[in-house]
Amino acid sequence: MTIDPNDNTKVQSFTADTERMVLAIGTEVHIATADDYEDAAATLQRIKGRSKELDDLRRSLTRPIDEAKKRIMDLFARPVQLLADAEFAIKRGLLGYQREQERIRAEEEARLREQARKEQERLLARSQRASAAGKDEMAEVLEEQASMVPVPIVVSDTPRISGLSTRQTWHAEIVDWTALIRAVAEGHVPDIVLMPDMTILNAQARALKTALNYPGVRAVSDSVVAAGGSRDLAAPRPRS
DSSP states (O other): OOOOOOOOOHHHHHHHHHHHHHHOOOOOOOSHHHHHHHHHHHHHHHHHHHHHHHHHHHHHHHEEEEEEHHHHHHHHHHHHHHHHHHHHHHHHHHHHHHHHHHHHHHHHHHHHHHHHHHHHHHHHHHHHHHHHOOOOHHHHHHHHHHTTTTOOOOOOOOOOOTOOOOOOOOOOOOOOOHHHHHHHHHHHOOGGGOOOOOOOHHHHHHHHHGGGGOOOOOOOOOOOOOOOOOOSOOOOOOOO
């Protein structure tokens, strides 16, 4: 059947006729005899044929839209990609600068804290010597001074830019598969972390069928009815 996709009335009539055909078939199909089986097979072929016609009609309507969208997307693709590449490069540079400044800050803070620790030790040692010499008042003053040595905190020199922020994201990295598998087997880690790759297992089942012999896995076959389409939309004739 050929329908002009620009003829809205015929398109609506075609889709409405399809709905009536499907509703007439119903959702419950009872097959008790060989004749029922043949009729059901013929109806299935009619459905496949109508599905093909409906899909062809739909594509004839959407193809111009898809092509227009592709032309628009192609028009913007290069500048959008260039902007994305530039954004990535700048962000990488910003993060590199931040990491370097954090390294400098951490090293300087560690250096100053080591100086503060040594100053505390020096004051406490003087306090102990003063106490041993019977100079209790001086010992107390020196001990108090030691406790008041400030803990250095160095602030990064990275400028604060309005609208620019940095956040940390976390991800897992498996460094020892054997250890992880053992932990799951022993019940220390939930088994969900070792969910199998069903895409690979299904491919193995299709290839090996009953020869699949992985521990804990079995090959299961499902039967699927396939039918070619028929463009003969007449209902099956009643049998005498």
